[in-house]
Amino acid sequence: xxxxxxxxxxxxxxxxxxxxxxxxxxxxxxxxxxxxxxxxxxxxxxxxxxxxxxxxxxxxxxxxxxxxxxxxxxxxxxxxxxxxxxxxxxxxxxxxxxxxxxxxxxxxxxxxxxxxxxxxxxxxxxxxxxxxxxxxxxxxxxxxxxxxxxxxxxxxxxxxxxxxxxxxxxxxxxxxxxxxxxxxxxxxxxxxxxxxxxx
Numbered sequence: 001x002x003x004x005x006x007x008x009x010x011x012x013x014x015x016x017x018x019x020x021x022x023x024x025x026x027x028x029x030x031x032x033x034x035x036x037x038x039x040x041x042x043x044x045x046x047x048x049x050x051x052x053x054x055x056x057x058x059x060x061x062x063x064x065x066x067x068x069x070x071x072x073x074x075x076x077x078x079x080x081x082x083x084x085x086x087x088x089x090x091x092x093x094x095x096x097x098x099x100x101x102x103x104x105x106x107x108x109x110x111x112x113x114x115x116x117x118x119x120x121x122x123x124x125x126x127x128x129x130x131x132x133x134x135x136x137x138x139x140x141x142x143x144x145x146x147x148x149x150x151x152x153x154x155x156x157x158x159x160x161x162x163x164x165x166x167x168x169x170x171x172x173x174x175x176x177x178x179x180x181x182x183x184x185x186x187x188x189x190x191x192x193x194x195x196x197x198x199x
Contacts, residue, residue: 073102
């Protein structure tokens, strides 16, 4: 290996390390964002008068299905990262596509869940009470993060289709993977807090 090639390879590795560090810093800020909302929800729930909190009105079965969907999407994302690290671009594209489809599935199911509340008699809205207000805020912001992840995954798929990644350069794939895993972990916290805790 020539010295020029080794230097170039070292520069690429440094760029990937910097990109990953930047993503971890971004995710740290996102953790603080969601932690604040969760802490506010828990505080409101503990202080709520009897009968105000109505978690039984949420469909835990649908939420369980969506939890399985997101956990599966984390698996396909991890397989995609593993594929690009091994030079398998077709495997990367395939797993990115699966991850995108699973993310869309999550949003569609969440849309039906919202729709059931909006069509309820009387309608269940963010203004209905404190519980549903925090429910819509938490799940709404999470849904926006899922949508943002789908956009990032789609762009990553396009770059993969254009041959932008290799065994030496795949930082964007890793960073999108980190973001997607973060979105999944947030839901794993939201699911039991919103759907399973007793009133």
